[in-house]
Amino acid sequence: xxxxxxxxxxxxxxxxxxxxxxxxxxxxxxxxxxxxxxxxxxxxxxxxxxxxxxxxxxxxxxxxxxxxxxxxxxxxxxxxxxxxxxxxxxxxxxxxxxxxxxxxxxxxxxxxxxxxxxxxxxxxxxxxxxxxxxxxxxxxxxxxxxxxxxxxxxxxxxxxxxxxxxxxxxxxxxxxxxxxxxxxxxxxxxxxxxxxxxxxxxxxx
Amino acid sequence: xxxxxxxxxxxxxxxxxxxxxxxxxxxxxxxxxxxxxxxxxxxxxxxxxxxxxxxxxxxxxxxxxxxxxxxxxxxxxxxxxxxxxxxxxxxxxxxxxxxxxxxxxxxxxxxxxxxxxxxxxxxxxxxxxxxxxxxxxxxxxxxxxxxxxxxxxxxxxxxxxxxxxxxxxxxxxxxxxxxxxxxxxxxxxxxxxxxxxxxxxxxxxxxxxxxxxxxxx
Amino acid sequence: xxxxxxxxxxxxxxxxxxxxxxxxxxxxxxxxxxxxxxxxxxxxxxxxxxxxxxxxxxxxxxxxxxxxxxxxxxxxxxxxxxxxxxxxxxxxxxxxxxxxxxxxxxxxxxxxxxxxxxxxxxxxxxxxxxxxxxxxxxxxxxxxxxxxxxxxxxxxxxxxxxxxxxxxxxxxxxxxxxxxxxxxxxxxxxxxxxxxxxxxxxxx
Numbered sequence: 001x002x003x004x005x006x007x008x009x010x011x012x013x014x015x016x017x018x019x020x021x022x023x024x025x026x027x028x029x030x031x032x033x034x035x036x037x038x039x040x041x042x043x044x045x046x047x048x049x050x051x052x053x054x055x056x057x058x059x060x061x062x063x064x065x066x067x068x069x070x071x072x073x074x075x076x077x078x079x080x081x082x083x084x085x086x087x088x089x090x091x092x093x094x095x096x097x098x099x100x101x102x103x104x105x106x107x108x109x110x111x112x113x114x115x116x117x118x119x120x121x122x123x124x125x126x127x128x129x130x131x132x133x134x135x136x137x138x139x140x141x142x143x144x145x146x147x148x149x150x151x152x153x154x155x156x157x158x159x160x161x162x163x164x165x166x167x168x169x170x171x172x173x174x175x176x177x178x179x180x181x182x183x184x185x186x187x188x189x190x191x192x193x194x195x196x197x198x199x200x201x202x203x204x205x
Numbered sequence: 206x207x208x209x210x211x212x213x214x215x216x217x218x219x220x221x222x223x224x225x226x227x228x229x230x231x232x233x234x235x236x237x238x239x240x241x242x243x244x245x246x247x248x249x250x251x252x253x254x255x256x257x258x259x260x261x262x263x264x265x266x267x268x269x270x271x272x273x274x275x276x277x278x279x280x281x282x283x284x285x286x287x288x289x290x291x292x293x294x295x296x297x298x299x300x301x302x303x304x305x306x307x308x309x310x311x312x313x314x315x316x317x318x319x320x321x322x323x324x325x326x327x328x329x330x331x332x333x334x335x336x337x338x339x340x341x342x343x344x345x346x347x348x349x350x351x352x353x354x355x356x357x358x359x360x361x362x363x364x365x366x367x368x369x370x371x372x373x374x375x376x377x378x379x380x381x382x383x384x385x386x387x388x389x390x391x392x393x394x395x396x397x398x399x400x401x402x403x404x405x406x407x408x409x410x411x412x413x414x415x416x417x418x419x420x421x422x
Numbered sequence: 423x424x425x426x427x428x429x430x431x432x433x434x435x436x437x438x439x440x441x442x443x444x445x446x447x448x449x450x451x452x453x454x455x456x457x458x459x460x461x462x463x464x465x466x467x468x469x470x471x472x473x474x475x476x477x478x479x480x481x482x483x484x485x486x487x488x489x490x491x492x493x494x495x496x497x498x499x500x501x502x503x504x505x506x507x508x509x510x511x512x513x514x515x516x517x518x519x520x521x522x523x524x525x526x527x528x529x530x531x532x533x534x535x536x537x538x539x540x541x542x543x544x545x546x547x548x549x550x551x552x553x554x555x556x557x558x559x560x561x562x563x564x565x566x567x568x569x570x571x572x573x574x575x576x577x578x579x580x581x582x583x584x585x586x587x588x589x590x591x592x593x594x595x596x597x598x599x600x601x602x603x604x605x606x607x608x609x610x611x612x613x614x615x616x617x618x619x620x621x622x623x624x625x626x
Contacts (some may be wrong), residue, residue: 024455024602028540032448035323052292061219069212072508073219075537079501080223084230087497091237094245102547105500109540111452153323162338172396175324177446178617181610185603193598223501231497296441297554321556 006131013135019112020143020184021191026112029103030144031180037160040143042096046089046104048113048137050081051113055121055133057081062122074117075108080106112140143187150183151175244300245317250275250287251312253342254305258284269418279305279402285312288415295399296320299329301353303408309362309416311408314353319400325392326400328352355382355391356404361413366390367398430567432555437571440622444579445613450541454580455533457606461603464584468577472570474514476543478507479569482546483562503546507536508526547573582612 019025026047033043057077066072086104089097107113116136121129149159151187155174157164173179212375244265250260265272275287285306304312311370321327322332329352356375359365368390371381385391393401443449450471457467482503490496515533520525536542549565552558560568585606595604 018497025452027451027455028448034604054557065215065219066208066212067594068208069216072216072505075504075508076216076219076223076501079504080226083227083497083500086500087230087234087238088228091234091241101320102544105547106449106544108500108504109537109543128440159338162336164338166337167389172324173614176617177448178321178613180448181606181613185599185606185610188603188606189596191575196598197454218503224498227498227501228495293557297552298557 009131009135010138013132013137013139015052015139016144017136018139018143019115019136019186020140020147022110022188023115025057025115026110026140029106029110030140030147031184033100033103033181034148034151034183035155035175036147036152036158039096040097040144043100043103044137044141044144046085046100047107047110047112047140048134049085050078050107051116051137051140052130053081053132054078054113054135055116055129056126058121059124059129070122071114071118074114074122076081078109078113078117091178112136146182146187147180150187151179168185208394228286238286239330246289249289249302249317250304252315253287253302254284255279255312260287265319267418270319270415274415283307286416289317289414290405290407291409294319294321294403295320295326297395299400299403299407301404301407303356303361303412305361305412306415307416307420309360311356311359311361313412314356314404314408316350316353321397321400326394326397329400329404352391352394352401355385356408358386359389359391361408361416363389363413364409367401369393369398426563429556431554433553433564433568434574434620436554436570437568438575438578439616442575442579442616442619443544443571443572444576445609445616446620447544449544450539450576453539453541454576454583454609455534455602457535458580458583458605461540461581461584463532463590464580465577467529467532468573468580469536470529470536470537471576472573473529473539474507474511474533474536475542475569475573476566476577477514477569478510478542479545479549480562481506481510481564483549483565484558486550499547501548503543507542507546512535512555541572541576542597581614586612617620 013019017023020027020030029047033039054074054077058074061073061077082105085107086097089104090098099136116132120132126134151174152158153164154172155170155172155176157168157170171179174183213321216261254277258279260275260277262304263274265274271288271290273289277284277287285304287302287304288303289300291300293299298383299319299321300317302317304314306312316330319329321329330350331352351374356365366389368385368388369392370376371392372386373395374382374392376384377385391401391405437443441447444451444454453467453471458464485502485506486499490499490502511533515526518533546567549560549568551560553564554562562577583605587605590604590608599607
């Protein structure tokens, strides 16, 4: 039973309620840092860390927080974990700190995290909130990986800093700002196309 | 009123706990963070000198010299100096370490920090990968960025030119790279001449002067 | 003083055109796509953002200098800034409601959305860094100008985008690209156009 539930939850986070591609949340970091797979993975894991821990704490303290100051309290909890994460990254992976720069502190205002706190953690128990945080973070990470694979391959002919096709001249525009917009438009278009096609199948049957 | 007090108390407690937690985390990581910065600098200094030299920090109060530079000796004889300099790139300063010998010849160059556009100027620190994702083992893997590598052996006493006719350095054959060396020229990063210029200009303006000053003493 | 003035002009032009907050720095994308369906609401949101960004830049600059650096607790920057911005937005909402109801009517509904707009926190953090043009820290005036100009850059992009999207309503768009994807493509084309400003430089 438990394993079925985990599969279901993962499907929810990565496919049906994918934070970036379906709900269009957390766009700033996903477009800004998806220039290479390494950065995309780093950002995804960083956001997952904050998401999981803040979800747990919020679901623990939800009982004694007056409704009116709910949001400020949530923001404080999220900011705490972001600050801790910032310190940890600076101490142990300074290269990532250089690469992600301003987008690490900006995880605080990533709408996915506050959104999950408000929509899920403030209504559920700590264990379920932890699962929700991890699953949603996974969905965020997967979409970042998809975007960054497209951009790193087409923009610099590399994946994880390794060359892909001999002699292929990459289009630099894809790792620059416009490429971020084009890549996500393309991925969203494909997602819409596939889901529209699936709906048609259901109708026929 | 009771509601109001409750709200204030809750917010205060949450913020206080948050502050304490972050403070504790800072306490635990502060040493490590400082150590990371130190280590990066030590490694940058080591990288601009040939291996096996003894490095000594020098502090001077000469207005024509930086407050701090490093000298390298091998078996008692002076090999060269390392200077930490910065030049104005496309987006903010590019900070780098340059090693030079007494004749002003560049021994090595390492970019320490920059804020250049990802995909363009940020390639000053890019390692020219020759390794393909399809066969990740076997091939030689250069660990030194090609852009900084081409400065080795150039003179800091003469202006360093930027060659745009040949394409990027990592794609050149030996004859062409020797030709560049003779002319005291480097190749630019495609689309980021400003970042390239920041480094060449800083070397001839600052580092060349430092070497002359040290030799005059 | 000419030096200070050129610095201010450089910062403004960079923030509006060269390093446009939305199209080059990828900050504030959620409101950029959320509120760009109608020109009128885009203008309202834009004005609110300019206002809050300027005020927030001034406040956070002072807090950073006087409290965070003064007391040596820079590691609390993220949490302090977000709290300051959140309370500032609340305060502004109350002040506007009380003293300028007309302005409140036009901007009021956008204010709560601004707290989680990463552009505000973004400009506050950028102001704590190094000024690209002078190589020194941002002064108080430079921070305020940077905040205002970044807000103007955001508004410019937002209003242009809203104009585009109003036209797109009438266009025949492939079904799977309808809605957000086509908006992303339009934004990408605008970003390409803004890339053309990247060579722009003054007073070299």
